[in-house]
Amino acid sequence: MSAATTLRPPSRSPGRTAHAMAGRTKRTPRRVRGTTIPRGARKAVALSLLPGLVLFGTFFLVPFLVLVATAFARWGGLDFAWAGLDNYRRMLEDPVFFKALGNTLFYAAASVLIQVPLGVAVGMVLALRPRGWKALRTIIFVPFVISGAAYAVIFSMFYNPRSGLLNNVLGALGMPGDRDWLFDTATARWAVTGTFVFIIGFVVVLVMAEIASIPNELYEAASVDGASTRQQLTRITLPLLRNVIGTAILIRLLVDIGMFDLVFILTAGGPDDATATLALYAYRAYLGGEWGYANAVGSVIILIGLVLIVTVRRVFRIGERTL
Amino acid sequence: MSKPGTMIAATASAAALLAAVTGCGSDPYTSASGEVVITCATCQESPTDPFLQYNYEAAQRFNEAFEGRYQVETIENPNAGSSDDRLQYYQRLALAGDLPDVFQLNSAEITAMQETGRLHDFAPALEDDEEWAATFHDQAFDALTGPDGQIWAIPQQRDAIGIYYNTAMLEVAGYDEFPSTWDEFEDLAEALKRQGGIAIAMDGDWTTMLMWVNLIGTQPGGPEFLGEGIATMDDWGEDPVVTRATERLRDWHEQSYVNADAFSGDPQNAFAPYLTEEAAMVANGPWFVSTNLTTDAAAPDLYEHTGYAPAPGWTEGDRGTVIVSGAGWVSGTTDERGLEAVDAFVKFMSSEEEVLTQAAATGANPPVRVDPAATEAADLEPLATGLVTEAADLTYRYPHARVHGPAGFSTAWKNLWPAYVQGEMDTDEFLQRLTDDAASSGM
Incomplete structure (x- = not known):
């Protein structure tokens, strides 16, 4: 059984993958929020995304936000003071x-x-x-x-x-x-x-x-x-x-x-x-x-x-x- | 096992693992056998840096001598040797309250690091042990002292830095002795140039700066500029001593007394021409003997026909030399038992036996007074010790610009010097920009 078939909610309209596989309907599939992941699988999906999100947050998002925020500060490691647009x-x-x-x-x-x-x-x-x-x-x-x-x-x-x-x-x-x-x-x-x-x-x-x-x-x-x-x-x-x-x-x-x-x-x-x-x-x-x-x-x-x-x-x- | 039970067990296991990994709950200063353990960030083995290698071997000897009481544990540190990143590396550790128990810094780095408030002050230890304090040469602590009398470091060496010269090349040019005045030096350079050789090899960084310092330091008022003015003046160009020296050094490039590749900042551009006997002179410290002069990179017998001289003077009889204390041992510990071990370590490192071992291994001269008989018995490098002896009778002794100068001096010099020599700016502009850029620490 394919992943698409497994994750597709049985009682609702088929998702894009199913349509593409079937290739029979002419109607453009409508994307409905929250309908592509079955309720029971949401936790598993969230958990599987967590390591990636943690890594992304730790090694990209946090440093990026620190960079943007401290660009408005006088910061030399030893001292810190907000400086507005002084650096620019x-x-x-x-x-x-x-x-x-x-x-x-x-x-x-x-x-x-x-x-x-x-x-x-x-x-x-x-x-x-x-x-x-x-x-x-x-x-x-x-x-x-x-x-x-x-x-x-x-x-x-x-x-x-x-x-x-x-x-x-x-x-x-x-x-x-x-x-x-x-x-x-x-x-x-x-x-x-x-x-x-x-x-x-x-x-x-x-x-x-x-x-x-x-x-x-x-x-x-x-x-x-x-x-x-x-x-x-x-x-x-x-x-x-x-x-x-x-x-x-x-x-x-x-x-x-x-x-x-x-x-x-x-x-x-x-x-x-x-x-x-x-x-x-x-x-x-x-x-x-x-x-x-x-x-x-x-x-x-x-x-x-x-x-x-x-x-x-x-x-x-x-x-x-x-x- | 029930779900809550599983969670509790997992949490407990994770906590135990974390505690084991971080050493939480144990005393970081005590080993399993009860020794006080201190960390050293400049004691790692190094096949290329004789100072680090000596530190490593000395730390092993210390561990043997103090077995059961103190032990030095080596931290592998990519910034152990001299590097642009070293100061930042230790500043970050200071911010985190995680400085090593012992490590080495140079004077400029110590000046910057004292602002962190994390360095240990050795002044009380020196006051408590007058006998130990008296072993050091006069002014040994000058470049390592804080504004309120703190002594931030125990010096590792006290070296005179001179000019190496190829006696055979000088003889061919008609000189039996090294020139005693800068005018004679330029006559010699002209003669060497006519013979197709390079008079003096430079690299646009360390060796070039040494000659700049020599030209400044051998004038009245020069040592004062290098000791103080360089750190306090707003424009070095206001000092005529500095202007004269700068222009004379620039003229040597214009006259082609210097190698054509003298701007890269790569020391090999200065060392290689001397080692291959293309250049007759190069300025460097005593460590040059063991790191270059006696290696396979040097021409056969080059060491045998190499002399080591102080800088010539602007007037007859007024010669001078750079004196540096090099890196000093500093400590970041505040733990009392750790400090006890640190005191024992720095005393061990400044003992007569160790400073002589260091001198033999690295060519660096002792920061402490050593019995002349012991010095002779230690069979130290004669070129280096000869210059140290000669330095005592010279008119001028002065520090290197990198010792008392601002932290950004080296970066600013490397950036501006080539453009100045090529005539892109005049002397006033060069010195003003050098002052400004050096003060803004590398900007």
Whole structure:
């Protein structure tokens, strides 16, 4: 006996699952409150949800509420006083905050404008299964699974002005090979960006999986109508990738607005905050014993995240079926 | 069993389990064999940190020496060594009333931690035991003292921090001895540069700051700034001593006397060029010998042709050196029996035998006066002990900026120094921002 059958109250109208299974009625099932769980099973359902709710409350809801509440306080661990909007006012007066905000948005934009289009393009090409596509897919995906810290260490060696590969190659090509890429204010932000915008493995895999789910009949019909491969890619594949492209953009944005480890290891936010991110800025405040201020910065990161989620979901109509 | 019966049994079992897990009902200071047990948060084994490893071995010796009376129990602590998070870690424990019985902090951390009101004051114990108190060097407690005469820590070491130099490279550049003035130092740097070498290796953090401190400390008024002004002035740029030193250090970068990768804050960027004989000099403490100079990372025979010198002076005969007391032992216990064990532990750690063992293991010099014969018999590292002896006759002795400076000094320096050297800001702006950012503890 299926769970749906078990949980369905025998004397009332069938729930959505039963309708879907039966597939015989034309009437849209009406959702009636409290009717989907039989009385006898409610306690069991509640109990089974309890561990999840406790974990959610302990590790997400409570910290989140503490963060939001203490963002309005002067709190350094040792002392606590409500401060109203002081933390936010101070943030608006601090040029370092705006530098960190600008850098964070810059990193996020670089991801969206370089990483996603590049990942989609490579994913579409690999989906055509050219010779060696499996090996290529693996090679492209490997950087994605390397830890951010290890990646940062590798790149700090790559950029080292004295012994790094980059300057040595430039020097061998007769170009100036003595620039300190990570600690020169003119190049630091670009050097940091260069370390992550080409990690496209995640987007490639998402795109390839989505392409694999597109019905073959569409391509066959297009082919019969005389559509070229390029036309099939641009008129069928690309539009049908809308959902997954939106998802990839959203994930990249959410990862990048919280960027910390890469920058912390590469430059610690310097020189002169040229590479600092909001997360790093909040961390410094925390180290300085200004926990309330750090949480105010944290709440700004959350707010930006929420705005991005809503915007990207709307623009890409994520979740809406295409076919 | 009935339902209520089951509930009662389950509750009782859970309570018993919880009590067993939390140790509720037992005395945390007494072991099963009746010893007073104290916890140490900086006594864990460490294959990489010679100070932690020494602490671990010393704690084992203490346990043997005081078997049946006191016992040190080691707490595994990711923040045991020096780290940016260490102060926050102990502040959190202080808030929870759960500080370890003994652990180590540096002077800046002690200054911040005294505000928690949870540190034990060792002043009464030192007053009660004058003989023990008299063993310490003069000013050994200067950086560990509270505003009302409290003594928050028992010093672990008293080191002179000098400049390591490659005697062979200096000879090739035409110098038989280490320069005695900064002008001579720059002449040497120029000569080394002409030969294609790096004059002095830096990292944008510890080693760079050491040279900044040396340039400040070897001027009249410099030690006073490093001892007090650095903590009280609103703008360090108002002190011409600081301005002169800052600009001279910046000029060394512009003149390419310093390695090109001198801004990352990674100490290896300073150590590696010296160890591979690309750089002729590097500033660091005596522990550099055991942690780097005598390891496989160093060029063969580098130790044999390495000298260790105090900083040159701005004028002839006015040399100086950094003197640090390093980390000190502090205590967070309030239990009387725990304090008895803590007193026994810190006395054990500052005994002549232990400080000599520590010196042999780490290169750190004793914070207490030691019989010269015992010192000689202990066969201590000659480079380090030589500088300590020489330091007594120098014109200037001064603390490191990280000792009396604000807690955020290091973070602010690492962030601003590269931009200043690249000409992104002038000296006045750099020093004003350094003062402000250091005071706001890392912001």
